[in-house]
Amino acid sequence: MNTxxxxxxxxxxxxxxxxxxxxxxxxRRNLITILMSTELILNSVNINFMAFNRYLFPHKxxxxxxxxxxxxxAAAEAAVAISIIINIYRRFTTxxxxxxxxxxx
Amino acid sequence: MNLQDFLLMRQELLLTLxxxxxxxxxxxxxxxxxKSVIFFAIIIxxxxxxxxxxxxxxxxxxxxxxxxxxxxxxxKNILDIGVLIILVQxxxxxxxxxxxxxxxxxxxxxxxxxxxxxxxxxxxxFLMFYLGLELATIPVAALxxxxxxxxxxxxxxxxxxxxxxxxxxxxxxxxxxxYGTSGLLYFYDLSKVFAGGSLQILGFIFFFAxxxxxxxxxxxxxxxxxxxxxxxxxxxxxxxxxxxGAALFIFxxxxxxxxxxxxxxxxxxxxxxxxxxxxxxxxxxxRQQNIKRFLAFSSISQAGYILLGxxxxxxxxxxxxxxxxxxxxxxxxxxxxxxxxxxxxxxxENIDDYNGLYQTNPKLSLTMTLAxxxxxxxxPVAGFFGKFFLFAAAAEKGFYFLVLxxxxxxxxxxxxxxxxxxxxxxxxxxxxxxKFKSDIPTRFGLMICVLGIFLTGFASIIxxxxxxxxxxx
Numbered sequence: 001m002n003t004x005x006x007x008x009x010x011x012x013x014x015x016x017x018x019x020x021x022x023x024x025x026x027x028r029r030n031l032i033t034i035l036m037s038t039e040l041i042l043n044s045v046n047i048n049f050m051a052f053n054r055y056l057f058p059h060k061x062x063x064x065x066x067x068x069x070x071x072x073x074a075a076a077e078a079a080v081a082i083s084i085i086i087n088i089y090r091r092f093t094t095x096x097x098x099x100x101x102x103x104x105x
Numbered sequence: 106m107n108l109q110d111f112l113l114m115r116q117e118l119l120l121t122l123x124x125x126x127x128x129x130x131x132x133x134x135x136x137x138x139x140k141s142v143i144f145f146a147i148i149i150x151x152x153x154x155x156x157x158x159x160x161x162x163x164x165x166x167x168x169x170x171x172x173x174x175x176x177x178x179x180x181k182n183i184l185d186i187g188v189l190i191i192l193v194q195x196x197x198x199x200x201x202x203x204x205x206x207x208x209x210x211x212x213x214x215x216x217x218x219x220x221x222x223x224x225x226x227x228x229x230x231f232l233m234f235y236l237g238l239e240l241a242t243i244p245v246a247a248l249x250x251x252x253x254x255x256x257x258x259x260x261x262x263x264x265x266x267x268x269x270x271x272x273x274x275x276x277x278x279x280x281x282x283x284y285g286t287s288g289l290l291y292f293y294d295l296s297k298v299f300a301g302g303s304l305q306i307l308g309f310i311f312f313f314a315x316x317x318x319x320x321x322x323x324x325x326x327x328x329x330x331x332x333x334x335x336x337x338x339x340x341x342x343x344x345x346x347x348x349x350g351a352a353l354f355i356f357x358x359x360x361x362x363x364x365x366x367x368x369x370x371x372x373x374x375x376x377x378x379x380x381x382x383x384x385x386x387x388x389x390x391x392r393q394q395n396i397k398r399f400l401a402f403s404s405i406s407q408a409g410y411i412l413l414g415x416x417x418x419x420x421x422x423x424x425x426x427x428x429x430x431x432x433x434x435x436x437x438x439x440x441x442x443x444x445x446x447x448x449x450x451x452x453x454e455n456i457d458d459y460n461g462l463y464q465t466n467p468k469l470s471l472t473m474t475l476a477x478x479x480x481x482x483x484x485p486v487a488g489f490f491g492k493f494f495l496f497a498a499a500a501e502k503g504f505y506f507l508v509l510x511x512x513x514x515x516x517x518x519x520x521x522x523x524x525x526x527x528x529x530x531x532x533x534x535x536x537x538x539x540k541f542k543s544d545i546p547t548r549f550g551l552m553i554c555v556l557g558i559f560l561t562g563f564a565s566i567i568x569x570x571x572x573x574x575x576x577x578x
Binding site for chain 1: 231232235236239243246247250253255256257259260261262263266267270271273274275277278280281282284285288289290330331334335
């Protein structure tokens, strides 16, 4: 039914994306880039869901629906996060996490 | 399916309605009398809470995506009562001139969060669970960044939203693996086919890590202290009690319904994390100077104790967790109520500022002492019974070593709770917090907490009632 790219390729791509996201989240210093890293994580989950759905359970659409909802929720999350980042920029005049460190021990 | 079935989800529907009504009030209310929105919103919310108490039948909606059982309704009622106390306590803070314009925003955000938590608790499907979880966390980040003119508040907000989106990403990665092994997402269907293959266990570990961020279990706790310190005091109490409680409730339900097959794996995981959470939470609490940070670490260690109730996987365990949450809500909100009152009156938030508090404000000191005793678990108050049941549930299944560590940790926690009590009663201070009289809502909220601390300890009917609703594996 599905000739061409085997499912493993998708799963490996998703795993690489997931850990790239985690790595970026931990090492990047710009708040917008950190936000992009979390989007990368969520998109890797989307790829996972769609690959599983298409290859293993093609008669139902659970995974597709799940990824649709993830996209919608990620947009809402990004909206709130960016509005807080704008507020941070107004308060600290920077969006570098190294400078947003009033609370640290 | 007829229209009457929607009564099953009346708590969620009524809360949504309440949020819309407050939004309408914001638009049409006379701008000169904006402050009276507070009373209006609190009255609406008490009506919603009362409506939630009405007994109703068990059932499910949307093909099992939404489930309503007696236990779930009880959990929602517990959260409702906690939120009601927080709303009453935040009265003074909302009356301040800088918050006046945003009173209705505060209520709308709190109600929306609560809708998310209710959906999360009632979910019977991972999609519903995820949507509820996100609806419960995104508005809280907006609330943490509520004081726009303060640097710390903005910092707390960004830390919370980034950590929560990372944790939901990790959690979803786990869910996608579980989906890949079975093609199912319903809790009930999954429990039938779950076999405990390696991919499923890996999926469970990601799921556990995601939930651990939300409950702030060590080693996923680092955000807690910063966010608790930076957020406004009322939001801190909301985060430490309501958010944590809702996440714990759904965590225990999912563990017992979806993952009973791999019980040995998750018991080991919880054993290790529980020991770490209790010990590290307690040791870090000793060296804190800011009282909100102090209570943040105390709440981390409390989560460690609660894991003791989960690990047993028996009926007594679930009963003790729900019971402990009731006790914890009253005790922690009592402590936070005193902190809110002092912070509103003087703006002081350090433990040193509490030196000699008994000389000037004896009633507040006594309430704080009672709440801290309850958190520490000293016999006459409810906290003792809560801890006793948690430890008994773990000991019943033979986790004696874990119980020993927990008892040792209780002794450590007693030390630092008594440090605050000592500061209030014994330490001398040239310039103590001035004598002030709190307004009626604050005193009312504190009185409910004190009553709750005593009554939940002595009324055995509460424990029996929860026990009838709980279930084990």
